[in-house]
Amino acid sequence: xxxxxxxxxxxxxxxxxxxxxxxxxxxxxxxxxxxxxxxxxxxxxxxxxxxxxxxxxxxxxxxxxxxxxxxxxxxxxxxxxxxxxxxxxxxxxxxxxxxxxxx
Numbered sequence: 131x132x133x134x135x136x137x138x139x140x141x142x143x144x145x146x147x148x149x150x151x152x153x154x155x156x157x158x159x160x161x162x163x164x165x166x167x168x169x170x171x172x173x174x175x176x177x178x179x180x181x182x183x184x185x186x187x188x189x190x191x192x193x194x195x196x197x198x199x200x201x202x203x204x205x206x207x208x209x210x211x212x213x214x215x216x217x218x219x220x221x222x223x224x225x226x227x228x229x230x231x232x233x
Contacts, residue, residue, distance in 0.1 A: 132182040136208045139188070140230050143167055144215030145174040151191040152177060171232040181205060190221050 139152060139160075145167045152160040160177045167174040183206050190213060191198040199221040203209065212224045 132184075134180040134182055135205055136178060137181045137186065137203075137205060137211070138176060138178040138209070138229070139211045139213055140176050141165060141167075141174040142172055142212050142214050142230075143169075144217070148192055148215070149194045150175070151193060153187075153189040153191065154179065154181060155187050156189070173230075173232050192219065195219050 137154075141150060145165045148165045149163045150161070150165045151158060159179055162175060165174050184204070186203050186205050188201040188203065188211070189198055190201070192215075197219045201211065201213075201221075201223050203211070203225060207227055210226050210229055212226075212230050214222050214224075216222060
């Protein structure tokens with residue numbers, strides 16, 4: 131049996147009443163309508179799951195905007211991914227091995 135680790139995605143800045151779908155290795159893992167950044171703390175939503183160690187493909191879909199973006203990660207330890215939606219709708223991310231801090 132493959133070893134698993136925790137993966138947490140924090141949808142951070144730039145979300146404004148969006149529908150977001152997150153796929154992990156091609157399978158839907160999370161979906162929510164009305165995702166909106168709380169600018170006081172810089173966070174919209176958090177999603178946590180376990181994944182097998184190794185390479186993981188995360189797809190972040192914005193179906194209302196007809197956009198999606200893939201993130202390929204090598205996860206061997208608990209991993210935290212901060213996701214930002216830019217003004218043009220593109221997604222950027224930051225990965226680290228400790229939680230993000232919010233006010």
